[in-house]
Amino acid sequence: MASKYxxxxxxxxPRFRPIGKLGIVEWREDCSSCHNCVKRACVxxxxxxxxxxxxxxxxxxxxxxxxxxCLSCVQNCTKGILTRVVNPEYKRLGDAYFTxxxxxxxxxxxxxxxxxxSGGGYNGPFSGAGFDSMWTDMSEIVRPTRDGIHGREYISxxxxxxxxxxxxxxxxxxxxxxxxxxxxxxxVIFDVIPSRWRRGPIxxxxxxxxxxxxxxxxxxxxDIPASPGRSNAxxxxxxxxxxxxxxxxxxxxxxxxDGEDVFEAHRALKARSPNRIVVVRTRANPRAAxxxxxxxxxxxxxICLTFDPHGREDAPANPRHVRDVLREVHRRLIKDGxxxxxxxxxxxxxALAEHVTKALLCGADLVAIDVPxxxxxxxxxxxxxxxxxxxxxxxxxxxxxxxxxxxxxxxGAWHQxxxxxxxxxxxxxxxRLRGEVGRCMFYxxxxxxxxxxxxxQRKADRPAL
Amino acid sequence: xxxxxxTTSPQSPEDFVAEPGFAAVSRETxxxxxxxxxxxxxxxxxxxxxxxxxxxxxxxxxHVRPWRYNLIIRPFEYRCIGPDxxxxxxxxxxxxxxxxxxxxxxxxxxxxxxxxxxxxxxxxTWKMAETGQLPPSFLESETGNSGGGFDRLRFRFxxxxxxxxxxxxxxxKLLLNRRDDGREKVTIDVPWYGGGMSFGSTNIHALLAKxxxxxxxxxxxxxxxxxxxxxxxxxxxxxxxxxxxxxxGVREETIQRAKIVxxxxxxxxxPGLGGHLLGSKNTxxxxxxxxxxxxxxxxxxxxxxxxxxxxxxxxxxxxxxHVNPRALLSAKVSTPTDVDMVAVGAYYAGAxxxxxxxxxxxxxAAPNVAKKNIAMPIEYGIGKVHQFLVNEGVRDKxxxxxxxxxxxxxxxxxxxxxxxxxxVTGTAELVxxxxxxxxxxxxxxxxxxxxxxTDTELLELVTIDWATQRLVNLYSAWREGLIDILYxxxxxxxxxxxxxTDLLMHLDYEGSDGAA
Numbered sequence: 001m002a003s004k005y006x007x008x009x010x011x012x013x014p015r016f017r018p019i020g021k022l023g024i025v026e027w028r029e030d031c032s033s034c035h036n037c038v039k040r041a042c043v044x045x046x047x048x049x050x051x052x053x054x055x056x057x058x059x060x061x062x063x064x065x066x067x068x069x070c071l072s073c074v075q076n077c078t079k080g081i082l083t084r085v086v087n088p089e090y091k092r093l094g095d096a097y098f099t100x101x102x103x104x105x106x107x108x109x110x111x112x113x114x115x116x117x118s119g120g121g122y123n124g125p126f127s128g129a130g131f132d133s134m135w136t137d138m139s140e141i142v143r144p145t146r147d148g149i150h151g152r153e154y155i156s157x158x159x160x161x162x163x164x165x166x167x168x169x170x171x172x173x174x175x176x177x178x179x180x181x182x183x184x185x186x187x188v189i190f191d192v193i194p195s196r197w198r199r200g201p202i203x204x205x206x207x208x209x210x211x212x213x214x215x216x217x218x219x220x221x222x223d224i225p226a227s228p229g230r231s232n233a234x235x236x237x238x239x240x241x242x243x244x245x246x247x248x249x250x251x252x253x254x255x256x257x258d259g260e261d262v263f264e265a266h267r268a269l270k271a272r273s274p275n276r277i278v279v280v281r282t283r284a285n286p287r288a289a290x291x292x293x294x295x296x297x298x299x300x301x302x303i304c305l306t307f308d309p310h311g312r313e314d315a316p317a318n319p320r321h322v323r324d325v326l327r328e329v330h331r332r333l334i335k336d337g338x339x340x341x342x343x344x345x346x347x348x349x350x351a352l353a354e355h356v357t358k359a360l361l362c363g364a365d366l367v368a369i370d371v372p373x374x375x376x377x378x379x380x381x382x383x384x385x386x387x388x389x390x391x392x393x394x395x396x397x398x399x400x401x402x403x404x405x406x407x408x409x410x411x412g413a414w415h416q417x418x419x420x421x422x423x424x425x426x427x428x429x430x431x432r433l434r435g436e437v438g439r440c441m442f443y444x445x446x447x448x449x450x451x452x453x454x455x456x457q458r459k460a461d462r463p464a465l
Numbered sequence: 466x467x468x469x470x471x472t473t474s475p476q477s478p479e480d481f482v483a484e485p486g487f488a489a490v491s492r493e494t495x496x497x498x499x500x501x502x503x504x505x506x507x508x509x510x511x512x513x514x515x516x517x518x519x520x521x522x523x524x525x526x527x528h529v530r531p532w533r534y535n536l537i538i539r540p541f542e543y544r545c546i547g548p549d550x551x552x553x554x555x556x557x558x559x560x561x562x563x564x565x566x567x568x569x570x571x572x573x574x575x576x577x578x579x580x581x582x583x584x585x586x587x588x589x590t591w592k593m594a595e596t597g598q599l600p601p602s603f604l605e606s607e608t609g610n611s612g613g614g615f616d617r618l619r620f621r622f623x624x625x626x627x628x629x630x631x632x633x634x635x636x637x638k639l640l641l642n643r644r645d646d647g648r649e650k651v652t653i654d655v656p657w658y659g660g661g662m663s664f665g666s667t668n669i670h671a672l673l674a675k676x677x678x679x680x681x682x683x684x685x686x687x688x689x690x691x692x693x694x695x696x697x698x699x700x701x702x703x704x705x706x707x708x709x710x711x712x713x714g715v716r717e718e719t720i721q722r723a724k725i726v727x728x729x730x731x732x733x734x735x736p737g738l739g740g741h742l743l744g745s746k747n748t749x750x751x752x753x754x755x756x757x758x759x760x761x762x763x764x765x766x767x768x769x770x771x772x773x774x775x776x777x778x779x780x781x782x783x784x785x786x787h788v789n790p791r792a793l794l795s796a797k798v799s800t801p802t803d804v805d806m807v808a809v810g811a812y813y814a815g816a817x818x819x820x821x822x823x824x825x826x827x828x829x830a831a832p833n834v835a836k837k838n839i840a841m842p843i844e845y846g847i848g849k850v851h852q853f854l855v856n857e858g859v860r861d862k863x864x865x866x867x868x869x870x871x872x873x874x875x876x877x878x879x880x881x882x883x884x885x886x887x888x889v890t891g892t893a894e895l896v897x898x899x900x901x902x903x904x905x906x907x908x909x910x911x912x913x914x915x916x917x918x919t920d921t922e923l924l925e926l927v928t929i930d931w932a933t934q935r936l937v938n939l940y941s942a943w944r945e946g947l948i949d950i951l952y953x954x955x956x957x958x959x960x961x962x963x964x965x966t967d968l969l970m971h972l973d974y975e976g977s978d979g980a981a
Contacts, residue, residue, distance in 0.1 A: 022576065042913075043910050043911075043913040043920075043923065044913070068903055068905040068913070069576075069901075069903045069905075070901065070903045070905065070912075070913035070914055071505070071573070071577070071901055071903070072501075072913045072914060074503060074505075074573060075501035075502065075503045075504065075505065076501055076502060076503065077502075077503060078502070079539070080502070080503045080539055083572060083573055084572075084573050084576050085572065085576065086576050105833070115832045115833075115834070116832065116833045116834075117741075117830050117831065117832050117833065117907060118830070118831070118833055118836075118904040118905070118906070118907065119828060119829050119830050119831075119904050119905065119906025119907050119912075119917060120827060120828070120892065120900075120902055120903075120904040120906060121581065121733075121734055121825050121826050121827040121828065121836065121869070121870065121892055122581070122734070122824070122825045122836040122837050123579035123580060123581055123582065123902065123904065124579070124580055124581075124611075124837060125580045125610075125611050125612050125613070126580075126611040126612050126613025126614050126616065126842065127612070127613055135824065135838055135839065135840060135841050136838050136839050136840075137801050137802050137839075137840065138731065138736035138737030138799060138801045138839050138840050139737060139801060352834075353834055354834050354837065354838045357838075358838075417832065417834045420738060420832050420834060420835060421834060421835070421838065421839065423737060423738065423767070424735075424736060424737025424738055424767075424835065424839050425737065426737070438802075441802050441841050446841060446845045449845075449849075450844070450845045450848050450849065451971050451973075451974060452974075453848075454848070454966045454969070454971070455969075455970060455971045455974035455975075455976060455977070456974060456975055456976060457974065457975040458973055458974055458975070459973055459974060459975055459977075462972075462973040
């Protein structure tokens with residue numbers, strides 16, 4: 001048996017003081033310098049620096065990152081001079097999809113490599129858009145789970161890229177070798193870093209993290225320096241045209257953009273090196289299912305279905321989310337009888353560890369991520385960078401090993417969370433997650449089956465999605 | 466015989482035997498003020514220098530000049546009832562001759578709480594725990610802001626309740642044993658009992674307060690899976706013993722002590738995952754109770770490694786049924802998609818109580834990914850299980866208890882109308898004794914507010930008598946609120962409400978127009 005897949009994480013403290021959510025503000029002029037100052041009692045030691053010199057004035061201290069918001073100091077101060085505020089800078093982190101909470105939790109995972117754990121029941125909304133409108137299942141008495149989390153039974157997160165034939169083929173009485181199939185230890189690959197972030201060692205750091213975790217990183221062929229041994233086994237060159245393929249003979253997988261001559265280019269690449277897997281990247285749009293069905297029929301073995309960073313398809317109005325497009329594409333391929341002949345990689349809209357599991361349940365074989373990799377390096381998505389404009393946190397100066405470490409930590413934490421969710425589902429194989437809608441529940445279905453049964457029609461202005 | 470409460474503190478279980486008064490507890494409501502000087506309310510009334518100390522502002526206990534004080538002390542702002550006060554005739558802002566006072570929203574108020582426990586819900590729970598009365602109307606004390614489930618369900622109240630219905634005749638009793646198996650027909654006075662919290666996860670003072678409130682209201686609390694500290698023994702008739710997957714503290718004598726034994730198959734906040742007590746909370750006394758080594762993180766596995774089928778489950782229940790021939794058996798399960806099958810399986814294996822814990826239930830520590838994503842909210846689970854039990858023809862043989870996101874009397878009534886017999890509460894009890902839902906129960910020395918901690922210094926932040934009174938008050942207010950709903954619906958008992966989905970509407974569905 002192959003050795004157990006394990007991602008080694010080690011703490012990588014932030015380079016900059018992270019932007020925390022809560023801050024304690026005090027009206028220092030009203031302080032009576034009493035002997036029982038609540039700051040001494042902070043169980044998190046937030047004011048430790050200050051407590052040493054409590055009665056002296058000193059510079060501004062930023063407690064925002066560490067404050068856990070227990071309010072003990074605010075509620076106990078003899079003079080009531082402390083108050084709590086939500087950091088306005090925190091609210092500006094990220095964007096509408098990569099919310100401040102997602103940015104903060106990504107930073108935590110990149111720093112520690114640990115699963116975010118907290119007490120108290122879930123404090124978010126009942127459900128939400130996209131991936132937030134589905135729940136994964138768990139197994140109870142009648143469907144015992146496997147305890148892979150504490151290591152008693154191994155939960156495999158490996159998935160394959162490539163074609164799986166339905167049956168053995170023979171030619172002249174000899175078995176035809178099966179098509180190439182690449183196994184990666186986790187259903188995540190790193191997508192091309194958008195040009196805005198291709199600065200300093202960022203691309204190299206992502207490649208290094210891919211090598212350390214055994215995953216793949218998609219790299220623009222033009223960005224790979226022209227020298228022998230220039231690509232490694234963890235690089236997935238994204239070619240602009242088929243002719244570039246010759247330069248990457250060692251790469252086990254290459255990627256081609258969709259286009260008018262894509263089938264020709266695909267055939268040309270396969271003719272030159274039959275043992276190389278060719279992924280075709282296509283944009284998600286309302287016709288994606290037809291397009292992918294065609295790809296499968298034409299013998300394309302892997303497809304990267306690409307959404308925008310917020311997980312939306314290209315559509316003039318009401319673009320669908322990854323969740324719904326994947327379900328449609330998956331069902332279509334099953335109907336065609338070609339589902340196992342293609343690997344479906346979903347790119348875009350993956351912001352949290354749970355999105356990996358959910359994308360797989362909706363029908364992807366694996367996902368590609370990009371923005372979370374940058375968040376791992378402390379990016380705030382301020383979008384102030386650009387061609388010739390510097391990054392406010394100088395990402396171009398980040399240390400390569402440190403940046404790779406942060407990415408590895410994030411991937412390690414995501415891997416652990418994937419295992420948690422699979423363990424709860426009673427699943428031992430990430431390959432079996434694909435399209436397994438029997439192990440998840442969709443908001444609209446649950447609404448229809450419970451409240452729809454009782455209360456009839458949903459109001460038009462409050463659709464289930 | 467009446468037993469006078471004894472004020473000297475008991476030292477051992479034997480003291481309780483010698484002096485039953487130690488364990489006496491009353492359901493009388495008494496004011497239990499907040500334990501923080503600067504309690505958080507919805508409004509603030511700053512007192513600027515322009516104040517002339519005339520004392521004309523002394524309404525509602527906000528502005529106080531204690532006896533022999535020359536000056537009015539800093540206002541107790543949490544008592545302020547806000548701009549509604551204008552019509553009360555005792556409005557301090559209007560009474561101030563210097564126009565020094567003003568009432569504004571408290572900025573801290575807006576930073577507390579979350580979608581499910583809004584600031585209004587937290588503060589209204591505090592109010593109920595303080596006074597034992599239903600919260601004031603300026604707080605939205607019935608629903609949260611989660612945008613689904615209980616928060617979008619409303620009751621269809623008839624125009625007027627029947628004339629012959631009297632509030633004092635409305636019964637809130639709940640029968641827990643519906644099997645005719647010779648075991649005790651345990652009945653509790655309110656349709657809820659306290660959820661399991663283990664010795665180790667939660668302050669022993671809070672746990673004792675929980676079980677004392679359970680005793681006062683003739684209901685139950687639950688040990689969780691941390692064993693059975695001796696201090697619980699005087700309240701044994703009101704303590705459910707939990708058998709969870711780690712089997713911590715499960716012994717023959719603890720099983721035999723219980724009126725109800727609960728099997729925790731899963732927990733709503735982390736369904737399909739085991740428990741995890743962080744090493745820092747595993748103090749010597751916790752470790753002794755759990756028969757482990759102090760300082761080591763303790764994992765409970767998932768699932769019970771002796772239960773891999775319904776047949777195993779039956780054997781499991783039989784085992785306890787024989788160890789304690791008088792106990793009722795409860796199976797606590799989570800809400801997977803096949804929760805209805807699980808519930809029926811639990812019934813046929815011999816459970817008296819099927820307890821389903823929804824995915825938004827409480828926990829001392831769980832991966833965020835599990836709390837948010839795994840298994841469905843209880844609002845979906847209740848109806849599913851209820852209907853399945855009805856179709857199976859066994860609904861009246863089993864008690865269905867729901868939990869996981871039940872915060873208010875309105876939630877209790879909605880859960881029951883959806884098909885549950887009663888509910889289990891946990892988070893609301895902790896909020897009543899000062900929890901602010903900062904979700905940092907697990908970090909460092911544990912809860913900074915002294916609730917979810919085993920740190921010897923922090924334990925003292927919560928005292929048993931105070932916390933007991935807060936919970937007794939909360940229960941009292943809840944019962945009042947529940948009776949209020951039943952009265953307005955024209956029902957004479959909680960059991961008459963069960964499964965009455967015709968009395969409910971959902972704001973997102975047609976036909977709910979005109980709803981409040």
